[in-house]
Amino acid sequence: MRIRKSLTALALTAAIAAPAALATAAPASAIDSYAAIRVQASSTSPGYYDVIVYGYVNNAPPYSYVTMSLKGDDPWSDDDLGVRGYTQSEYGHFSIKVTVPKPTLNEDWEGCDEVYASVSSSTGWKKNTPNHTGCY
Secondary structure, three states: OHHHHHHHHHHHHHHHHHHHHHHHOOOOOOOOOEEEEEEEEOOOOOOEEEEEEEEEOOOOOOEEEEEEEEEEOOOOOOEEEEEEEEEEEEOOEEEEEEEEEHHHHOOOOOOOEEEEEEEEEOOOOEEEOOOEEEOO
């Protein structure tokens, strides 16, 4: 009898605590939104570079549109490099590839260059990628 009362009390405590624990748990799809950039020499077009912008938009519908604009990072004012790309994301995942001539990435007069992509989604999400530094 004593064991049965202890087990009943334990079960009651677990039943009360379980909803509180579940309410505070993060959902399985709680991956943070992000955008990243990769720049590499084109394997198919000499003198050109492939710029790949990829990432994830959290809580996006099954299909949404993602656009990017390539920028040059400068101390006073960032340059718009005139390169745009877009794609349709699937459940928030996206990848945009554009091939640009080498002089497009050479946005500084001297030294190496820092480029990034300004990314936005039809869901209203916006993010800049981290800078990619290269000597073009």
